Amino acid sequence: MPSLYIDDPEQGIACATSHPAFVALAPESFYDQGEHFSPFGNDSGNDALRELEDWYVEGGQDDALPAFAAGLIASWDFGVPDDVWTAGREDVHSRLGDGSLDEVALSAEAQAQLAIVLGQLKIRGGLTPAARILGGAVVDVLWALADHSRVAYPDWPHAAANLAAIASAVDVIDKAPALRA
Numbered sequence: 001m002p003s004l005y006i007d008d009p010e011q012g013i014a015c016a017t018s019h020p021a022f023v024a025l026a027p028e029s030f031y032d033q034g035e036h037f038s039p040f041g042n043d044s045g046n047d048a049l050r051e052l053e054d055w056y057v058e059g060g061q062d063d064a065l066p067a068f069a070a071g072l073i074a075s076w077d078f079g080v081p082d083d084v085w086t087a088g089r090e091d092v093h094s095r096l097g098d099g100s101l102d103e104v105a106l107s108a109e110a111q112a113q114l115a116i117v118l119g120q121l122k123i124r125g126g127l128t129p130a131a132r133i134l135g136g137a138v139v140d141v142l143w144a145l146a147d148h149s150r151v152a153y154p155d156w157p158h159a160a161a162n163l164a165a166i167a168s169a170v171d172v173i174d175k176a177p178a179l180r181a
Helices: 020-025 043-057 061-074 089-097 104-125 129-152 161-174
Strands: none
Touching: 020 104, 043 061, 043 104, 061 104, 061 129, 089 104, 089 129, 089 161, 104 129, 104 161, 129 161
């Protein structure tokens, strides 16, 4: 059985319970469970990480991560159309602007999907090719949400922190070691 790095539920997210590859890449903000823009610091992200930990403990396999993610998201039923994840940044931004996508539901699902991708790195020390692809799709959606926020809420005081958090996630995903599927 591969090594798993699982958090102590009473201690929360910590370097000691994270794979060394994750620790080497993740900024301090990734461990802040009170930071909404942290991958695991929002309700969807934290819940997704806990579900992912349970899945791995019960025998989940790295190459089955996309199926795990799809199943978890379907069970939560955010109501986000599946085609959003392949639509691209501009299309998602346009759909947010015309109201055909629910901003809150999309944000919650994107936060969960990002936590699943980065959770694989945290728990297993790398990303499979499929997880890296999912990470790219999630990042496109997060950028589209940020684009929408700049237009819909031009005075939003958290815009810079949101953009910095997305950039940090991109950096970690890009630098994550490869796991063989």
